[in-house]
Amino acid sequence: MIADFEKQILNWFEDFHANPEVSWKEFRTTQTIANILDNFGVTYRTFSDVTGLIAEIGDGDEVIGVRAEMDALWQEVDGVWQGNHSCGHDAIISMVLGALLYLKDQRLTKRLRFIFQPAEEKGNGSLAMIEKGAIDNVSHLFGIHLRPIEELPMGRVSASIHHGAAIFLEGKVLGEDAHGARPHQGKNALDVIVGLHQFIKSIYLSPFEAYSAKLTKVIAGGESLNIIPGSAEFAIDVRAQKNEVLEKLKDQIDHGMNSLKDLYGVNIEWKWSDFTPGAEVSEDAEAIAEEAILNIAGPEALAPPVITSGSDDFHFYTIKNPNLKATMIGVGANLQPGLHHPKMTFNQSALDVGARILAETLLRA
Structure with a gap:
């Protein structure tokens, strides 16, 4: 049989x-x-x-x-x-x-x-x-x-x-384009993305817990290489072994995004999706x-x-x-x-x- x-x-x-x-x-x-x-x-x-x-x-x-x-x-x-x-x-x-x-x-x-x-x-x-x-x-x-x-x-x-546990963030930086020769006239979205990258790498929770957060998508700029892009799209993959640790990580990222808005003088829109416990x-x-x-x-x-x-x-x-x-x-x-x-x-x-x-x-x- x-x-x-x-x-x-x-x-x-x-x-x-x-x-x-x-x-x-x-x-x-x-x-x-x-x-x-x-x-x-x-x-x-x-x-x-x-x-x-x-x-x-x-x-x-x-x-x-x-x-x-x-x-x-x-x-x-x-x-x-x-x-x-x-x-x-x-x-x-x-x-x-x-x-x-x-x-x-x-x-x-x-x-x-x-x-x-x-x-x-x-x-x-x-x-x-x-x-x-x-x-x-x-x-x-x-x-x-x-x-x-x-x-x-x-x-x-x-x-x-x-x-x-895992969750994803999708967001958009809404700054202002500028000529490459006059960066002071715009709000460079790539500066914000770099700042975001540095920020998520500096989040520290208990070393006894397993967790990670990392950029998984960045879209910015076009064919004209002399334009500083004011807008950019991005995504972040966030994971933790425990559900309560994921929630702490998510809260810190929300706080950091609001701080980046103030630091760079831009608007940032984001949403969380596809939470898996x-x-x-x-x-x-x-x-x-x-x-x-x-x-x-x-x-x-x-x-x-x-x-x-x-x-x-x-x-x-x-x-x-x-x-x-x-x-x-x-x-x-x-x-x-x-x-x-x-x-x-x-x-x-x-x-x-x-x-x-x-x-x-x-x-x-």
Whole structure:
């Protein structure tokens, strides 16, 4: 049976990998999952206003949930812009469907809810699923994700991934153009950008906390090289391991931007967007996943928790429902060069192992 199931999981992966769809446009992916569920005789709900679906198996008042994200990145691959599953969401869908395959014919005393979620890469697909009732009455929620080789090599599995929190700032400097020979007549936006760069590099929080802030976009000037630009657009990527540290960092940047306005005599407009919270890992859920890893893969497979500055909107589920006990399982698959690399590859034999560990986790929960 395992060999047949493993082949099926690989077939699913190959299909999803060959047909990537970007956030909020996962129409074929949603339909493909629906077709698989129809063949299984599993009931599910789809929605008229968003992609994604929610399926359930089993009986009982208690509900255990598992989340699979579906979207691909829009990325340049060999000079061509296209959808690309370089974050491994094609693998995640396949492992979650594989867990369902292993569990669908078993006698279950609880309901198992499978949440196939859109738009994780936009950082807000989980909020849409929450609005659709994805975690209503759910006591435990699990996720699963392949990890880069430097975090987990092939054969190693972690019961938790501690993602960091992230938020982005987009802004515009509104100064005044001037001739290159008469800089005193204008307000140089590039001076403000340089000052902003220096400012964010001089923010100091506790050295015992992990955090960062860095400029990721600057657009200023035109074809005329003798014009000092008065306007510039910019963006800042802000991250911290803890949600409360991210909030402190955000407050300091807001304060600094107001100070720069006064210092340079310009107007600066900015807005924050795409907040993704850091992980709030449940010790109870983590312990259940550890037991499943030990049972399926043995003690040599169990790895310590993964700590990463990367973010995942999985953690909105616990932010919106603090009573939810949640963890995300990390699977080693010799993934390289890294997540989001256009040529990301991994050992596909890890998919069946991940599916079986996830199935065992759901049973033990």
